[in-house]
Amino acid sequence: MQAFSPLGEFEQLVLLAVLQLGDEAYAVPVRDLIVARAGRNVARGALYTSLERLEGKGLLASRLGDPLPERGGRPRRYFTVTPEGVALLRDARAAVANLSQGLESVLEKP
């Protein structure tokens, strides 16, 4: 058991968004999704920094797509969550779930 989760809250959001988007997970929709679902305003720089860090930790993998004319001939960088990433997400979710037990009356929306 680890002392602290190596995942920051924002990192969790990024990983979840990448999972949600599946094959279409590149920076633009990842950001849009976090903005839309989590209600956060996300600076692009912060997102790229986070993506890079997650890739550095081995929780994300990325590949380049084909150059696209509507992007000025530039490729998209698609992300996928690695098994390690999924495992950490699970741990984090379990930790939250365990600690939330019995608090439904406080935490659930009325």
Added chain:
Amino acid sequence: MTRRLGPPPRAVAWLERRLAGCPWRDSILGDLDEEHAAITRRRSRLAADLFYWTQATRLDVPGSTNREHRTGSRLGGSMSDFRLAFRNAFTHPAHTALVVIALALGLGLNAAVFSMGDALLLRPLQFPDVDRLVAIGHYRPGEMDNLNSNATPAGFLDWKRSGGPFDGMAAWSDWSANLTGGIEPERVMASRVSPELFEMLGVAVPTGRGFGETDATLGRHRVVILSDGLWRRRFGADPAILGGTVHIEGHAYTVVGIAPPTFSFPQGSEVWVPLVFDADETAVRNQRYLTVIARLKEGATLEEARAHIAVVAANLKQQYPLETGTLETAVQPIAQGLGDPGAGSLIVVWQISAALVLLIACANAASLLLARGAARSRELAVRLAIGASRWRVVRQLLAESAALAVLAVPLSLGFAWWMLRVMKNAMPARIADFIIGWNQIDVDGRVLLFTAAAAAATTLVFGLLPAMQSSSLRMVDTLKQGGRGSTAGRLRLRRVLVTAEIALALPLLVAAGMTSLGTWRFVNGPQGYDPHGVLAFKTTLPEASYPGLAERARFAEQVVERLKEVPGVLHAGATNVTPSSNSGWSARYEIEGDPPPATPDERPLADYRTVTPGYFDAMRLPLTRGRGFSTADTRESLPVAIVSESFIARHWPGQDAIGRRIVLPGRERVVVTIVGVAGDHIHDWFSSRERPTIFRPASQAATATLAFAMRTAGDPAAFAAGARSAVARVDPNQPIYQVMRQVDQVRERAIGPRYAAGMMALFGLIALILSVIGIYALVRHHVAQRRQEIGVRMALGAQARDVVRLTVRQAAVMAAFGIGIGGVAAYAVSQLLEANLMGMAENDPRLLAGFSVVLAIAALTAAYLPARRAAAIDPMVAMRGE
């Protein structure tokens, strides 16, 4: 619709450069491209472009930022340094305000002095192609280097004829003239100018015409160009004046043109007439009264002009060895040749002093930053510990210093603007007209640039030391000591800085004291006569109506009689030059019986005054021996003279001079007999304090320019109207000017020294304030740091008195060192000032002693206040508090 709506290409290029080296560059650019297209579709092209530009300038992405944080080598990161620095500045408003005010005072002083130097020295004249204009003139070896009114008519004509690398050459002579007709007569500044002068200066005459070649021929030269101001003031801007007649010095002149509104060159002229020479004048080689300027041909250099004029001058010297005598010829850039020779050294002294004040401000800022550094040492140590390079931390701290300097710049410019305004308002317009470039003194783009540069240099001076100190690598100690680490070194450095402030302030204060004392003596010290209760005024008799000595003498006598009839006037007299007036009159002479000198130039020189009998009484100028002049001294009687004590001291020290005879060569050689001796008086504090003076009776030697002095019962200023009507009763066409109290005349004469003293006093005051702030901030900070220690001491039985003594003693040591070092510097400065500002600065050992005491008291008081707070600490609270 196939037009591709890509993002703005310049933003793309910019971003590409910023992201160079970032491995994700292409995909990030692609993302932004895509978003740009989406926003264009959803909202508008403009919104999309705005979005893209915002990202291009603000996007921090991995690769660029990360690399930057790791190595600290990229310059692009400075922007974020600055942003952080400004944020930091505003989170500590009190600290920021202290530093910014100190810097603004220092920078503002420098900006103001630079503005003056720029206007008066660097580019006093603003004409098109001014770089091609040169001044040509004569000088005697060893004379002050100014070419104003220093060319002879024959010299000018010879230079002009010689061709050489010049496009044109023009001369003028300063003049002032009586303007009569219509409303009351008026004395105006005027110039006789070569017809080509306006064209050479690139000045067009907007109304009427300029001068042409024919205007410069004798007989056709009675034409005049009026200044715009005069035209409006006296002629109601009536265009019909063109072709009309005005009376100048009793002659009728035809108005041919009106000068452009702000033009008043040279010397604040309101009237320009053509310069013409009669046959005698063209041969004059020993009287210098013309100012000559020339325009260099395109591409010609100053050196070529100098070489050419040197050859011409050498030839002339061979041709006319007697007339030219020891006169040499010089060519200078116009700004240098016509600038004020005295202003140069004064402004240099000011700029050096201002730089010293800035240095004090820097020391102050550095000291305050060190204090902040102490409070932040934990933060910095953490940064260093987690891998920031020292250079990276230094850069951040320098950025913070730069942010403070940037905040100080606008404040300093406001301060400079205010100072210049005060100075300009205090300068009488009459004098301002004579100072070439004075009206251009202002805060302009050049001053802004100078201040920005000074601020940048300042940043390095005050920022580097604290930055190096705060980023030194003793971080482990710091962390271990709970953030109070490396205070000892920092404190030592701050003590050195504050000591340096005191050491710099003392010489400035002494210099301020010296110039103030000099000026005070100048204005209020003994003048040799009594300037109080005297009204003086001038008038100049035109040759047309007063052609000879007899007419002039009669006019003077009649006016004196009328003045005496004015109720309340006790005495009245006339002279050619009143003391402290801006004109002078000197004459060469020989002592009868002494061997004549080899050349006329070697004859001794004395101030020369012609006076009516009542003048000595009006001025209370004492006669020490012999008799004064009386109505018995007439044109027909024995030519007589009164000489001053210093004249006696020069030739016959300790002997009786009454009855001895002086030869006054000149157009008519006169031999005069000394009948009396007068006390010395001060005409000019700088150059003729006790100049040997020869007085002649006006009846035997009246001049065309007359100055009257009347001793009055009550305020002399109340007698101006009486003076005016007295003159009008003798000649209604005769204007009087410079009607002023004699004490005001003396005060106005001292305007230069008064400015100098005022400036120096300001320097000294600011230096004093800054060093007091420095000590106060240091002691206060020190006390705050040592709260716990003080608490322990008090708990162990130390009395409040001991705590105060302990704290104040440190300030006393700093003050003692500062005053010791500063005293040596002040002594050197006083010697320098005395040597360079002759008579303007008066040394007095009490000044150094007095200001040392003032500084010491100020320092101890500044230390005492926080010390008392320290003594009031409750030991229990202090020891509990972490």
